Amino acid sequence: MRDRAGTAWLEGSCKDALFAQLYRRHYQPIRDFCRRRLARDLVDDAVAETFLIAWRRLEDLPVGDQALVWLYGVAYRVVGHQWRSTARRLRLQERLQAIVRRPASAADEPVIDADERRLVLAAAARLGDTDAEVLRLAAWEQLSVVDIATVLEIAPNAVNQRLHRARRNLAREYRRLQSRQNSTPAAAKGGTR
């Protein structure tokens, strides 16, 4: 957001007020975004980094609904930065596995049960990174194809193709895992589901 002369006009309290508005409006979606992709103890850090970048670049922030898409783009890179660290990734995988193994809260999840949840997340983990991210952005962030393309910096056509492929592969992997699970002795005795 710059004036016609191209000079930054956001200074002092004006910048603070704009940031406060941005923060109040988008804190929860950004926290959810990070929560969906990181272990709990890394979430606050990633959110803080996202808003730190937003504060520094407030002059360049798009207006309206695109601000959230812009923030998703920042958060995507912040999260990616953490994932790219090998040491962190290994630790994170351990934590994620621990989370996945945790039984679902009945109060929280009236429809999906723990086994289904574990299976579908395990199936999603078998997708390619970008395909999985496209699926998450569509299913969890409920972004449009155009907004997903903006966040991931790929063409909308590519998003369509990846989304189609991700849905198909997710279902295939889910059925494969389900079939494997059902063929275990525990399942045969009715102990799994």
Add this chain to the structure above:
Amino acid sequence: MITDDEVVRLFERADPARRDDVAPIIDAAGYLDTLRTRSSTVVTIETTPPPAEPTNRHRWRFTAAAAAAVVAIGIGALVLVARDDETEPGSDQTRVATKAPNNPQIANAKAVATGFIEALGAFDADQAITYLADDADISPMLASEGSQAVEGTPEELRLFVSLLEAQGYQQILDSRPIVDMCRELGSSAAATSLRCPFDFHLLGSKEIGRGPFSGSSFDLTIRDGQIVRASTDWVTTEFSPQIWEPFANWVSRAYPADATVMYEDATYGGARLTAQSIRLWEQHTRDYAATGSQYIDRANQICNAAHQRVIQEGGDEFYTNSWGRILDQALTELRAVPPPEAVRAQFDQAYALAQQMADTMMRPRGVGDTQDGGTDFIDALHQVEATPGMQECTFHGPR
């Protein structure tokens, strides 16, 4: 058996954030104070003046293999700091300090890299040259289109820029100031290595509804405000089968004599860096894109007309026999003119899929028939819809 849609719905409900309580929101002012504390090391960079424009203009020495070796040794001597891997995860201060571009050397390097890349994108070879050191090794970049025996001379850089322009190169940089365009690969006291990603259109890909193609990057090493090494990594996984190879097929068949001038050899894997070659690249790129875009326009007109007929005559039910007949007739009209090479693959596929759709619609419906919502039908519909010029032949939109 559980269907694809049911699995996707399961995935939606498996959202980890749904299981969390709503996070207690800290008041914005307090959060801002925290951020200010965390970002105190960043302030210096935000007030750092932009780097002075490189002063060496038009100075150059041939680089060739010996210089490349020298640069390679120099690069090898860099203490490449892999920041991602060495940052202590538990330390906020450490990460913020290392992530933020608070080092003037890195900030200057990024400014130089951006200027150089923008000059290339604007086909301003003279401007691009001003960012290069005397002994810069740019041969990897100049050879990136498969040109052979490249030495990295200024004249070759001019030819390379002219070739890009002739091929209709459109460089797409990250216009959103989310993060710096270039990512630091490593730094020493003297030099900084950066990777700068870009998307591109080439050989009329935009006109024929393909691309932009993502994932390519420039790798630049900057020392004392000047680029000492430049390379380009074109990611061609999608570009090659969609554009480069069909173009080469077309040129080699339609203009075999020209193809021998345009390409380094009969594999058609590399463009020749000569003035004569560049003239031919420009001419044939223009023709190739024009034939493709004209065919797309024609398809669009036919599909539009078919969609209008569906609106007027199709009845209230979706994807009925009458819709199928209209699509079938449109396909007959479309196929009356074979698609040119530029768009042949995508139209051949779209026609086959659209024909399946038409056949499905015209087939008598039986008990339990899911032809209007079957997975194969919807897949075909999405693929036809993704083909430039064919969107209206899916009969989506207001009725």
